[in-house]
Amino acid sequence: MLEKALQGNKAYWGWIFTLLVAIGIGFGFYVVQLQQGLGVTGLNRDVSWGLYIGQLTYMVGIAASAVMLVLPYYLHNYKAFGKLVIFGEFLAVSAVIVCLLFVVVDLGQPQRLMNVVLHPTPNSVLFWDMVVLNGYLFLNIIIGWAVLHAVKKGVRPASWLKILIYVSIPWAVSIHTVTAFLYAGLPGRYFWHDSLLAASFLTGAFAAGPALLLLILMIVQKVSDLKIPKEAIQTLTKIITYAWAINLFMLLLKIFSAYYSQYPAKMATFDYLFGGVGGEQMMPWMWNFVFLSVVSLVLLVIPSTRNNPITMTIALVMVVFAGWIDKGLSLVIGGFIPNPFKVHTEYWPTIPEFFITVGVYAVGLLILTILYKVALAVQRENAS
Amino acid sequence: MAINRRTFLKAAGLTTLAGVAGHAAMELLAPGALEAARPESVGRFPEELTAKRWAMLIDTKKFTTVQTYQRSIDACHVLHNVPHIPGDQEIKWLWTDSFKHVFPDQQHELVPDAIKNQPFLALCNHCDNPPCVRVCPTKATFKRDDGIVMMDMHRCIGCRYCMAGCPYGARSFNFWDPRPFIANIDPYYPTRMIGVVEKCTFCEDRLARGQIPACVEVSEGAMIFGDLDNQDSEVRRVLRERYSLRRKPSLGTKPHVFYLI
Numbered sequence: 150m151l152e153k154a155l156q157g158n159k160a161y162w163g164w165i166f167t168l169l170v171a172i173g174i175g176f177g178f179y180v181v182q183l184q185q186g187l188g189v190t191g192l193n194r195d196v197s198w199g200l201y202i203g204q205l206t207y208m209v210g211i212a213a214s215a216v217m218l219v220l221p222y223y224l225h226n227y228k229a230f231g232k233l234v235i236f237g238e239f240l241a242v243s244a245v246i247v248c249l250l251f252v253v254v255d256l257g258q259p260q261r262l263m264n265v266v267l268h269p270t271p272n273s274v275l276f277w278d279m280v281v282l283n284g285y286l287f288l289n290i291i292i293g294w295a296v297l298h299a300v301k302k303g304v305r306p307a308s309w310l311k312i313l314i315y316v317s318i319p320w321a322v323s324i325h326t327v328t329a330f331l332y333a334g335l336p337g338r339y340f341w342h343d344s345l346l347a348a349s350f351l352t353g354a355f356a357a358g359p360a361l362l363l364l365i366l367m368i369v370q371k372v373s374d375l376k377i378p379k380e381a382i383q384t385l386t387k388i389i390t391y392a393w394a395i396n397l398f399m400l401l402l403k404i405f406s407a408y409y410s411q412y413p414a415k416m417a418t419f420d421y422l423f424g425g426v427g428g429e430q431m432m433p434w435m436w437n438f439v440f441l442s443v444v445s446l447v448l449l450v451i452p453s454t455r456n457n458p459i460t461m462t463i464a465l466v467m468v469v470f471a472g473w474i475d476k477g478l479s480l481v482i483g484g485f486i487p488n489p490f491k492v493h494t495e496y497w498p499t500i501p502e503f504f505i506t507v508g509v510y511a512v513g514l515l516i517l518t519i520l521y522k523v524a525l526a527v528q529r530e531n532a533s
Numbered sequence: 534m535a536i537n538r539r540t541f542l543k544a545a546g547l548t549t550l551a552g553v554a555g556h557a558a559m560e561l562l563a564p565g566a567l568e569a570a571r572p573e574s575v576g577r578f579p580e581e582l583t584a585k586r587w588a589m590l591i592d593t594k595k596f597t598t599v600q601t602y603q604r605s606i607d608a609c610h611v612l613h614n615v616p617h618i619p620g621d622q623e624i625k626w627l628w629t630d631s632f633k634h635v636f637p638d639q640q641h642e643l644v645p646d647a648i649k650n651q652p653f654l655a656l657c658n659h660c661d662n663p664p665c666v667r668v669c670p671t672k673a674t675f676k677r678d679d680g681i682v683m684m685d686m687h688r689c690i691g692c693r694y695c696m697a698g699c700p701y702g703a704r705s706f707n708f709w710d711p712r713p714f715i716a717n718i719d720p721y722y723p724t725r726m727i728g729v730v731e732k733c734t735f736c737e738d739r740l741a742r743g744q745i746p747a748c749v750e751v752s753e754g755a756m757i758f759g760d761l762d763n764q765d766s767e768v769r770r771v772l773r774e775r776y777s778l779r780r781k782p783s784l785g786t787k788p789h790v791f792y793l794i
Contacts, residue, residue, distance in 0.1 A: 185709070185710075185727075186707065186708050186709050186710060186727040186728055187691075187706070187708050187728065188622055188708035188709040190708075192622075192708065193620075193621035193622050193708075194621055194622060194623060194625075194696075194702070194705060194706065195621065195702070197693040197696040197697060197706060198693060198697060252692075255692070255693075256690050256691050256692055256728070257689070257690070257691015257692075257693070257706065257707065257727065257728025257729055257730075258689065258690050258691045258726075258728045258729060259690075261671075261688075261689075261690045261691075262690060264670075264671040264673075264688060264690050265670045265671055265690065268671050268672050268688070270669065270670050270671060270672055272666075272667050272668075273667070273668050273669055273670040273694070274668065275668065275670035275692060275694055276670045279670070331694075332697075334668075335664060335668070335697055335698050335700075336664055336698075336700050336784040336785065336786065337664075337700025337701075337781065337784050338697065338700070484697075485697070488702055489637075489699070489700050489701055489702040489781075490630060490634035490635070490637065490702055491633070491634060491637045492634060494621055
């Protein structure tokens, strides 16, 4: 079926070429990083994870959000999602590949990557993150590809597929839960040491993921013959609204327990992020996050703005961006500031780091484009 | 017997899976049981110093200025080829910091000036319950039976999870190739490579040759090293007589570096 990705108009090939250029530039900078070391990044002794691991965290959420389509469709037989489920699954595939690539580019010794498999370490959450991420990748590749084959042949999907689909539902929850455990299980990192972290990861993901999917599908709708059912849009935006509201509520819970208790270690990172204590690098981003979160929530809660295509699109963009500031930026960086000595060392990505990040995202977009191209072609053939 | 490709792949896949899962299960049920126990005969010197539980005491009354500490820091860094990299991507095994940074939970407004301005040594605490060992995905960081938390720099993939896990900021990462930053390379200790984590090892290389840690040796009695499990050892005697602090006891990591007050 892959050959269907080789047919396209000028705009399609222009897009593919743009992505290849971005991948090339990113790869060039990665070669520099490989030769000179992670010294070319803005990372340091105190902030030892940064942009790369932040993107891993954010994209795990995007991957997990596919379950917001799979679950209603397969468990509740919600037909309006029928044509969209495959796009959710393929978004998950590319998102997980992006996650794994971000782990690889973050390693100091990437050629030793297989040590994680050769010396399985069940006491390390990173080992389990590797297991669940790869498992979810294969589940979605197999499910997506097999369903598409069935559509192409005009037959019902095989029954063994049903089992995999049911497995994929809790598995989606597990990838973001285990990723949250990477952080939540560390002593002395008070910003992360929080039993709510996995739950707030999931609610943030179930808002930002479907929001990103809807935005991508609206673009796909413009450049192809895909028709997103109106009912599907309405249901998805409601899911986004509830998930986003719960996510922001959980943030307020954290702020309450930190500030009402006046527990210094719990307040320290919030002081830094929102108050600029010890460095103001993150403060403008955080207040943008607050602005985007509140405005998008208002736009989503009011039915007339939620159902108006323009205000809805604005709200979705805001949710995606706010979610990115939250997980892609502030969560990981903030967790390291202040450091164990209560010293504030700041971090900001460098140019190589930025372009490597763009390159990895371009790989994800390339895979997404090819998968979507195949899915659209198969669905079109089937319809005619 | 002919074996076709499909059968071979099936068998190969299953044995790999069984191997990985079996190993993982064993680790879960009996942690450390599969770890290579140190062979009694291979590579051990007869003069090796051994203990059930190594511990270090730092007498903060004898160490009051950076100068008094400097000899120990230099001994450590020179002997272990610790590079001098300027800036926040530096490598540190043994260093000094102020009271409020080393003991952030102990400091208050009325700490006497003498203590407030006094530097304190910081190093890996060789915890009994080390978070860095727990989080390491490749067992590159592991704890020996005698309590020394070790680094296998050939195993380390440079994920830096241990740096996030350590609540004492005791770990450094080789952001750069360390070799150009070493003034005089000591041929008796390996230099490290780019992209791996490193830290203080309680001089396990010296213990194996019957010597106490370098920092202790040059400290003129301001540091004491010994077996905490031995009732008659000097460390136990001094801990009985003097009041001591450990860093961040509330985290439950049980550090084995004690600061005599």
